[in-house]
Amino acid sequence: MVGIVGYGSYLPRFRIKVDEIAKQWGRDADAVRRGLLLKEKTVPAQDEDTITISVEAARNALRRADINPVDIGAVYVGSESHPYAVKPSGTVVAEALGIVPEVHIADYEFACKAGTEAMFVAYSLIKADQMKYALAIGADTSQGAPGDALEFSASAGGSAFIFGKEKIVAELLHTYSYTTDTPDFWRREGAFYPLHGGRFTGQPAYFKHILGAGQGILKKSGLKASDFTYAIFHMPNGKFPLTVGKKLGFNKEQLEPGWIVPLMGNTYSGSSPTGFSATLDVAKPGEMILLVSFGSGAGSDAFVFKVTERIDEVRDKAEKVRDMLETNRIYLDYGQYAKFRGKIIMND
Amino acid sequence: MREVAVIGCGMTKFGELWKQSLRDIFVEAGLKAIDDANVDRISSMYVGSMTPGLFVGQEHVGAMMADYLGKSHIPAVRVESACCSGGMAFRLGFFEVASGHSDVVMVGGVEKMTDGADVTYALATAADQEYEVYHGVTFPGLYAMIARAHMHKYGTTRQQLALVSVKNHHNGALNPNAQFRSEVTVDQVIKATMVADPLTILDSSPVSDGAACVILASMDVAKRMKKPAIKVLGTGAATDTLALHAREDITTLKAVRQSAEAAYKMAGLKPTDIDLAEVHDCFSIAEICIIEELDFVEKGKGGLFTEQGHTALNGRIPVNPSGGLKSKGHPVGATGVAQIVEVVEQLRGQAEKRQVKNARIGLTQNMGGSGASSVVHIFEVQK
Amino acid sequence: MPSPRYHREMPQRYRLEAGKCNTCGHVAFPPRMVCNCGCRDFKDERVSDFGKILTFTTIRVAPKDFETQVPYSVAIVESDNGVRVTTQVVDCRPEDIKIGKKVKFVFRKMYTEGHTGIICYGYKAVLV
Numbered sequence: 127m128v129g130i131v132g133y134g135s136y137l138p139r140f141r142i143k144v145d146e147i148a149k150q151w152g153r154d155a156d157a158v159r160r161g162l163l164l165k166e167k168t169v170p171a172q173d174e175d176t177i178t179i180s181v182e183a184a185r186n187a188l189r190r191a192d193i194n195p196v197d198i199g200a201v202y203v204g205s206e207s208h209p210y211a212v213k214p215s216g217t218v219v220a221e222a223l224g225i226v227p228e229v230h231i232a233d234y235e236f237a238c239k240a241g242t243e244a245m246f247v248a249y250s251l252i253k254a255d256q257m258k259y260a261l262a263i264g265a266d267t268s269q270g271a272p273g274d275a276l277e278f279s280a281s282a283g284g285s286a287f288i289f290g291k292e293k294i295v296a297e298l299l300h301t302y303s304y305t306t307d308t309p310d311f312w313r314r315e316g317a318f319y320p321l322h323g324g325r326f327t328g329q330p331a332y333f334k335h336i337l338g339a340g341q342g343i344l345k346k347s348g349l350k351a352s353d354f355t356y357a358i359f360h361m362p363n364g365k366f367p368l369t370v371g372k373k374l375g376f377n378k379e380q381l382e383p384g385w386i387v388p389l390m391g392n393t394y395s396g397s398s399p400t401g402f403s404a405t406l407d408v409a410k411p412g413e414m415i416l417l418v419s420f421g422s423g424a425g426s427d428a429f430v431f432k433v434t435e436r437i438d439e440v441r442d443k444a445e446k447v448r449d450m451l452e453t454n455r456i457y458l459d460y461g462q463y464a465k466f467r468g469k470i471i472m473n474d
Numbered sequence: 475m476r477e478v479a480v481i482g483c484g485m486t487k488f489g490e491l492w493k494q495s496l497r498d499i500f501v502e503a504g505l506k507a508i509d510d511a512n513v514d515r516i517s518s519m520y521v522g523s524m525t526p527g528l529f530v531g532q533e534h535v536g537a538m539m540a541d542y543l544g545k546s547h548i549p550a551v552r553v554e555s556a557c558c559s560g561g562m563a564f565r566l567g568f569f570e571v572a573s574g575h576s577d578v579v580m581v582g583g584v585e586k587m588t589d590g591a592d593v594t595y596a597l598a599t600a601a602d603q604e605y606e607v608y609h610g611v612t613f614p615g616l617y618a619m620i621a622r623a624h625m626h627k628y629g630t631t632r633q634q635l636a637l638v639s640v641k642n643h644h645n646g647a648l649n650p651n652a653q654f655r656s657e658v659t660v661d662q663v664i665k666a667t668m669v670a671d672p673l674t675i676l677d678s679s680p681v682s683d684g685a686a687c688v689i690l691a692s693m694d695v696a697k698r699m700k701k702p703a704i705k706v707l708g709t710g711a712a713t714d715t716l717a718l719h720a721r722e723d724i725t726t727l728k729a730v731r732q733s734a735e736a737a738y739k740m741a742g743l744k745p746t747d748i749d750l751a752e753v754h755d756c757f758s759i760a761e762i763c764i765i766e767e768l769d770f771v772e773k774g775k776g777g778l779f780t781e782q783g784h785t786a787l788n789g790r791i792p793v794n795p796s797g798g799l800k801s802k803g804h805p806v807g808a809t810g811v812a813q814i815v816e817v818v819e820q821l822r823g824q825a826e827k828r829q830v831k832n833a834r835i836g837l838t839q840n841m842g843g844s845g846a847s848s849v850v851h852i853f854e855v856q857k
Numbered sequence: 858m859p860s861p862r863y864h865r866e867m868p869q870r871y872r873l874e875a876g877k878c879n880t881c882g883h884v885a886f887p888p889r890m891v892c893n894c895g896c897r898d899f900k901d902e903r904v905s906d907f908g909k910i911l912t913f914t915t916i917r918v919a920p921k922d923f924e925t926q927v928p929y930s931v932a933i934v935e936s937d938n939g940v941r942v943t944t945q946v947v948d949c950r951p952e953d954i955k956i957g958k959k960v961k962f963v964f965r966k967m968y969t970e971g972h973t974g975i976i977c978y979g980y981k982a983v984l985v
Contacts, residue, residue, distance in 0.1 A: 139948045171948060172926055173965040173981065181964040209976050218978060222871040222964055456948070465925070472925070474971055595920040604866055605887065606943045608967060608979065610916060610923040611931045618914035619933055626912070626956050670914045671951065719933040719941040724912055 128253045129297035129431065131290040132191020132440065135403040136182035136265075137283040137390065137450040140169040142463045144278050150460040151273045158278050163364020167281035167391025169458055170267040172466050174282065176205040177215045179265040179396070181222045184286040186444035187261070188223065190295070191288045195223050198288065199257025200230040202248055204240025204264045204395045205284075208233055211315065219263065230257075234395075237311060238360055239421025240264060241285070241395040246427050248289045249298050259290040266394035271319035272469055279363055281391025285399040295440055296406060296415065296431040302343035304335050305425030312423070322422070331424045332366055333373075339426030340374045340418050347430055351375035355413035358384035358401035360420035362392050370418075383408045389451045395421075402431075404447035409433045475572040477693035479703035479856065482511020483815040485686035488803030489653040496530050496586040497542045499685040503808075504543045504582055507687035512699065516689070517576035519543075519550040520567045522560035522583035523807035526552075528596040530589050539582065556600035557756060559583065560686070560810025561840030561849035565709050567690050568851075577692050583811035584685035593681050597806070600843040602717040614678055614757065616718050616844040618670035621759035623724040625672070627774070630762065632672055634777030636663035638758035639676050639800050641786055646797020648828040653682050653803030663758075677758040682803035686812035696856075704818045707743065707835070708852040710736025718844040725774075727845040730767035734839065737850040745769040748791060748852070749833040750820055752813035754841040755798040761785075764839055765793060768850075792830045795820060810840035814851065821855035860975055870979035873904035873962060875940055886940045905937035907985065910958045915951040922968040930954055934982055936962075945981045953984060961985045 143166045148155035158164060170179070180203050188195060201220040208215045216231035234240040234247075241264015248260035265284025270276035289298075310331035313320035323331070336359055344350065351357070357376045359367035364387050371381045384401030393400055398419040405415055415431040464470050484506020486499045494502070500521070508516075519540055527533045533552075540550035553563035560583030567581035587593055598607045601616060624630045640660055646652035658676055666674035696703035712732035715721050721728070738744065745768060753768070755761035762776035770791050771779040779785065785793035796802045796816040799809060817836035819825045834855055841848045868874040869887045876888030876899035883892055884902050891897050913932035916923070923929065930946045932954065946954055947965065960982035967977045 171965075173945075173947060173967070175966055175976070177976075177978065178964050178966055185964075218871075221867055222978070224872055456950075592921050594918065595922075598920060602943075604862075605869075607920075608870075608977070609931060609943050609945055609981075610919060610926065610929060610967070611943055612916055612918065612920060614918065615914045615916045615931050619912040619931070622914060622956070623912040667917075668915075669918045670916050673914075717943065719911075719943045724933060 127294055127297050128249060128289065128291055129294040130287050131193065131259060131293045131295065132187040132288040133285065133295070133403050133406055134183050134186025134190060134444050135283065135285040135400050135447050135450065136179050136186065138168050138170045138174055139454050139456050140171055140458055140466065141166045141455045142169050142458050146460050147278055161365070162278060163388055164278055164391065165388045167279060168283050168393065169463055169466055170282035175209045175267055176203070176207050176265045177209055177218045179267070179282065179284040180215065180219045180263045180286065183265060183284045184219060184223055184261060184263060187286040187288050189444040190440040191293065193259060193288070193293070195225050198225045198229065198259045198261050200248060200251055200260040201225055202232050202234060202244035202262050204234035204244040205266050206235055206237055206240060206394055207267045207269060208235065236425065237422035238362070238394045238397055239419040239425060239427055241399040242419035242427040245287055245399070246301060246303070249301065252289045252291060259288050262287050262289065264395040264399040266396050268392060268394040269313065269319050276322065279392040281393050283390060283393040283400055284396035285403040287399070293436060294434050295437045296433050298429060299432055300343055300347040300430040302339055302346050302428040303425060304338035304342055308424035310422045310424055327422065331422060332362065332420055333370065335424050335426040336360060336370050336418055336420045337373060339428040340370065343428035343430060349430065353414055354380060354416045356380055356383055356405045356409060357416040358398050358405055359418050360398045361385065361387035361401060364388050386447060386451060400447060406437065407441060407446040407448065409437060411435045411437060476574055477705060478568050478571045478690055479693055479696035479705045480688050480814065480818050480853065481691045481696050481699050481701065481703060482507045482513065482689035483687065483818045484510050485651055485812050485815045486684050487651045488682045488684035488805060490588050491683040492588070494683070496526060496532055496584060497538060499586065499683060500539050500582055500584040501542050503685035503687040504539070504580065507580065507689050511689040513578055513689060516545055516548060516578050516580045518548050518570060519545065519580045519582065520563040521550065521552045522563035522810055523552050523585060524554060524556055524559050525596050525599060526586070528599065529591045530586050555847045556842030557754065557806045558810050558840040558842040558847050558849050559807040561838065561851070562711065562810070564688070564811060564814060564851065565711055565849055568706055568709055571690050571692055577695050579690045580687060581690060581811060582685060582687040583808035585805035585807040586683050587681045587805060588683050606717050612670065614670040614673055617757035617759050618673045619718065620724055620763065620844070621672055624759060624763065627725055630777035632664055633660055634781050635677060635758040635762070636660040637780050638755060638761045639663045641780065642755060642794050642798040642800040645787055645795050645828055646801025649797045649802055652797040652801050653680055654801045673757055679756045679799035679804035682805040684803055684805035684808045684812070686808045686815045688811060688814050688818065702822055703856040704821050705854050705856050706851060707854050708737035708741030710734060710740065711849040712736065713847050714845055716843065716846045725763065727763050727767050727848065729845055729848040730764055730839060730841060733848040733850040734768045737852050741852040743835065743852060747835055748837045749835050750792045750795055750830040751837040751839065752796060752816050753793055753839040755794055755800050756804060761793065761798065768839060787828060787830065795825065795828045795830050810849065813838040813840060817853050821853060858970065858975065858977060863975060863977060873980060875902045875904050876900070877902035884938055884940050886942060904940045907959060907961050908934040908936035910946070910954065910956055910960060911935050911941070912956060913946065913954050932982065934960055946984065947981050948983045959985050
């Protein structure tokens with residue numbers, strides 16, 4: 127049996143409301159709330175980045191896994207906001223967790239699906255008996271240009287998953303990936319904000335790949351939507367994952383626990399993994415979970431998990447996603463937000 | 475050991491001395507001290523300076539100052555112990571004369587802080603770089619944490635802290651060399667710009683340029699001079715943990731206590747024998763803690779003692795008649811020597827409007843960092 | 858900060874590694890070669906994840922590297938196993954901080970060296 131031994135998430139305490147951003151740019155907040163189903167989003171503190179979020183998420187995963195960190199043979203961090211262009215995030219994370227030096231480390235980047243890429247590789251290494259445990263993290267302090275539609279959603283947070291063959295809380299039964307070259311969203315080296323193809327990011331990009339992966343894994347596994355208690359689809363906004371769910375035959379109840387985007391925003395590489403983490407927070411032994419990510423560029427990874435008895439033992443050993451999402455919030459105005467996100471031109 | 479006395483002293487005005495360089499201000503103070511002592515021959519020189527390298531990019535200031543004072547070829551060395559560099563330089567000069575090695579030694583202190591360096595950063599190098607400064611703490615921040623703990627433990631009030639500044643500004647207003655010659659009120663201190671809660675800018679000593687110099691001589695030489703010799707009765711120095719957090723009690727400045735005990739013991743005196751004291755009031759809370767450690771008042775009562783006026787110019791034990799670091803100014807390396815200049819002037823009866831009546835015995839206390847080093851000297855005028 | 862110096866302190870900054878004196882039991886952070894009791898024999902120890910605030914301040918005039926963080930709070934925290942450290946207390950308003958309050962250590966960015974230098978990480982505290 128190969129699966130998840132420990133999982134954990136981290137979301138910053140700071141928030142900005144859709145209304146505050148809309149007010150700044152003269153946009154209609156009601157339309158954003160109705161159209162994109164977004165209310166507010168997480169904002170990283172000035173002292174948080176992909177690395178610190180990864181460390182805190184991984185510490186929560188370790189609390190649940192209850193294993194010796196040195197038994198982890200690989201650390202993979204998926205993000206599109208790695209703090210360094212050259213120098214890995216993973217080395218800092220592994221050093222902070224006490225996993226070095228006998229460990230394989232790599233950073234992944236594939237827009238919003240870098241987190242599930244890391245999960246895919248970690249799982250594969252365990253399945254290939256290459257190591258005892260492997261740690262996969264999806265985390266981001268997402269970029270959105272000021273005034274762009276993405277600014278309403280681009281948020282910060284991440285989740286970490288330790289894969290192994292013992293002490294499993296959710297067995298990974300099937301994987302499937304669906305990928306083409308699709309220029310729907312990108313950021314060139316040295317550019318501060320990403321660009322995107324507007325409505326081209328919808329049907330030919332997000333929907334094509336996420337439906338392709340969803341349909342593919344159902345076909346490969348011989349399962350149907352009704353076999354799953356829960357499903358998580360990448361959440362660029364509130365509306366898209368609901369539309370995908372409906373098309374694949376899932377109802378609102380199946381999506382609800384992982385549909386955290388209205389309060390979290392889009393944590394990019396941390397989006398669907400954190401939805402999955404929130405789902406594990408409420409899942410019961412024996413329940414099936416479908417997870418499908420999407421990364422611009424473009425592709426989707428799909429996973430089928432089956433929750434084990436051990437989930438009840440570990441659930442309360444670390445903070446749950448909904449608690450992080452719904453308590454201890456500190457709201458920022460746009461000026462503070464712009465300062466926190468480094469959007470103000472400063473002297474050196 | 476031989477008996478040692480101060481036979482001459484001089485200092486620049488403290489403040490923003492835009493027109494003078496590091497060497498200019500030192501030489502000005504040095505020449506004043508030489509003229510005051512009326513000596514030609516100096517055997518060696520000690521220069522207290524905290525971080526001329528960071529402030530103006532100049533190290534090796536011992537040799538430079540000897541050169542520019544026209545004393546090239548004499549042994550000269552810079553002494554560094556953060557803000558008590560000057561006091562520590564004096565201690566070394568004292569030992570050189572007391573040992574019999576030299577008859578006449580110059581001790582100076584100098585700092586040029588206003589030439590555009592990041593002063594907050596430069597001063598913070600006196601704290602623990604890796605475990606304090608790395609976390610963004612500043613010197614006002616460290617003393618603010620001492621203040622908060624003192625208020626919490628002993629009930630010291632915000633008003634009592636302010637009264638230290640009020641008193642020192644009152645004294646400084648009477649001192650022609652002081653940087654700030656204006657009085658302040660309790661209300662002004664409390665409502666001034668916050669630097670590190672609960673300390674405001676008016677709880678804090680300023681950024682200053684300045685230099686001070688004294689000439690030390692053996693008592694044999696001193697007795698031949700016209701001016702009354704100011705005998706060094708005692709010297710004491712001590713250190714404490716570099717980091718504030720490592721101390722057993724955050725409100726206790728152990729190095730101050732131990733340096734004072736050593737100086738009292740050497741002088742054969744008690745705290746009640748002291749007629750006036752110049753102490754290291756880099757922040758208002760520092761003076762409160764120091765007068766407790768000097769045993770002018772029991773631990774925890776320094777604020778009340780100040781409030782009751784006992785440290786005022788006409789009080790039981792006048793503290794910082796010069797205006798202290800707060801009002802006179804705090805060019806860090808110069809401070810310890812400038813304190814001695816003040817005591818010499820007081821004991822000679824030359825302090826004019828700020829003269830402490832019947833002053834015979836004076837004490838100086840100079841401190842580095844958040845109290846990781848302290849040096850105390852006790853002086854007596856010879857009639 | 859020069860990267861060799863930064864690198865050397867990682868065990869302390871990243872993992873709060875300390876040393877416990879085998880004679881008097883004092884936990885030294887950072888680890889040191891000789892204890893105040895004179896003993897030179899230490900065993901590995903970690904600073905506890907939790908502690909309490911002994912004193913604190915809010916910095917409003919900061920060194921250059923910290924200027925954009927102003928106002929930020931700094932405290933002396935005593936960990937549950939008796940280690941005292943100076944650390945920032947973050948994710949709260951200054952008025953939320955009180956002497957005696959319980960905190961947890963978290964992993965955060967301390968400062969960055971301009972736009973091109975290294976990013977310095979370490980421990981900070983949050984109220985629990």
